[in-house]
Amino acid sequence: METMSSTPQSQQWFDRAVQVSPGGVNSPVRAFRAVGGTPRFMTSAQGAWLHDADGTRYLDLVGSWGPMLLGHAHPEVIAAVTEAASRGTSFGTPSPPEVELAEEIVARTPVDLVRMVTSGTEATMSAIRLARGFTGRTRVVKFAGCYHGHVDSLLAEAGSGVVTLGLPGSPGIPAHVTADTIVLPYNDRDAVTAAFAEHGDEIACVITEAAAGNMGVVSPLPGFNQFLSETCAAHGALLVSDEVMTGFRVTRSGHWGLDGAQEGWRPDLLTFGKVMGGGFPAAAFGGRADVMALLAPSGPVYQAGTLAGNPVASTAGLTTLRLADDAAYARLDDWSAQARALVSSALDDAGVPHVVQNVGSMFSVVWGLTEPVHDFAGVQRQETHRYTAFFHAMLDAGVYLPPSAYESWFVSAAHDDEALTRMAEALPAAARAAAAATPA
Structure with a gap:
């Protein structure tokens, strides 16, 4: 020591x-x-x-x-960021880099539309809100040990810092906030089937890390993510795949490139962060066009962010992804x-x-x-x-x-x-x- x-x-x-x-x-x-x-x-x-x-x-x-x-202080990323910052650090308007970054994400992953945010927590929180708005349902299924940021309703048996510090799952969070969260053992098909048998018409979505990385690295068992996709579809729920950690890291298409691309299924919504920001605070969520169309200003589900799509962060992420060959x-x-x-x-x-x-x-x-x-x-x-x-x-x-x-x-x-x-x-x-x- x-x-x-x-x-x-x-x-x-x-x-x-x-x-x-x-x-x-x-x-x-x-x-x-x-x-x-x-x-x-x-x-x-x-x-x-x-x-x-x-x-x-x-x-x-x-x-x-x-x-x-790409490692720290990659010279091409630094050069691109320096040039972007010299033109202004935030506009509060649309800007070209955020469009180019969204195009890169759409080209690499099974999403039709993307909304930029500033953190993985914000991405998962917004995806859950959108899933509830789309389905008109309230319950959310998550898995013990999977961490989806410090979203109130998802801090039930979360991994990462919560288990590291031995903290209870929901101090400071009213009981009614987590009442609609169903926590199941990861990789347990029978538990998922039973939850849908009991609550199927109330479940808005299942959210899962594409591969767990916040209880240590724990892979989905073969076919587990596909099973979740099929189960959700059969019950009118959405599958939210959290690729904040695995996205653009384990393949150019994230973990979906390891299973979904081969097995012929796709999540309804995905969340991204970390690599896509190139070291800057940037994240995103995206998915099916019909689901994403419910977001304001196209639809009634409200979501906004002052620094979302920040031109400097978008430039860092875009440069990183373009270099990630x-x-x-x-x-x-x-x-x-x-x-x-x-x-x-x-x-x-x-x-x-x-x-x-x-x-x-x-x-x-x-x-x-x-x-x-x-x-x-x-x-x-x-x-x-x-x-x-x-x-x-x-x-x-x-x-x-x-x-x-x-x-x-x-x-x-x-x-x-x-x-x-x-x-x-x-x-x-x-x-x-x-x-x-x-x-x-």
Whole structure:
């Protein structure tokens, strides 16, 4: 475990931060509460590397929680953003970049129309509102462990920071707000069938992460997403596929490119974020033309945003997507596969039971188990104390991992042989630390 004196500048910044921000951070997982120690305050980044306020250089396997598909400060993205900013940072009017970004999203995914917003939370919140408006129904089905942003009605058995901090699902949220949310085990077809048998004419939509990444990486079982699509269609409900995390990351068409494109189905609504903003606050939701037509000003379902479609953010996202060609995705997949093999080998050598789970280039480790897990209950059986020890050993060796066992690890097209060498050098000691770890 690192000592306070080893990170004096980060500690000073954190001491200042706690005086002006709750917990010293603007998003809970950044506070290191799950792993302990001093959060690192980063001051710059380039490619696959971060630099903190104390001048330490880290291999980055967080990637700003997913957006940095090409790596940090990609020169072409920076140049495009600089030029866009020089023309004005916000107009409050339509602008060409938002149209071009929407065209790129429509070309890559199974959506007819797109509405820009500024966060993944806003995207899922708006998609749920639209689904209720379209169907005239109120109930929403979600899955335990799937996180769809801090939307009141969806913070029931959510993953990500909620489980990381051990928080109850709905403090500050009136009971009636979550009363229409039906929470089911992920990957459980029987539970879905039973829910529709009981409430089918009341269910507006099923919302699911296309592949879960906020309880660690948990894939949908083969055919599960198609089953959801068919079940929703049979009962007049909509399927909302949350691709805020997987969208444009696991393939150029997101996770839908791994299953829906092959199986011949599509969600009714999709949500996007992270990669599509190129590191800026940008997100979107889109879907069938007849559903999207209900949005104001075309229809009666109201949704708006002062900075939605921001020209600088749209330029960053558009440039990122245009640079994300087949070669870039091949590099992501190759580096991720090599990294997963290194992690598994080191843990095997140290005698640490584990499972490395992945969806495309996204991956995470389930600690203390030996069989793949397929739902939230399975994930919660893991031995997270092993990750705490592993995390700090990797951090001491200059590798920055997500400060929570319940998060995906992210790589970028900038991760190269130097990055792989740093990973390989750090892993043996970290694996031994995980092996020696005991519960608190």
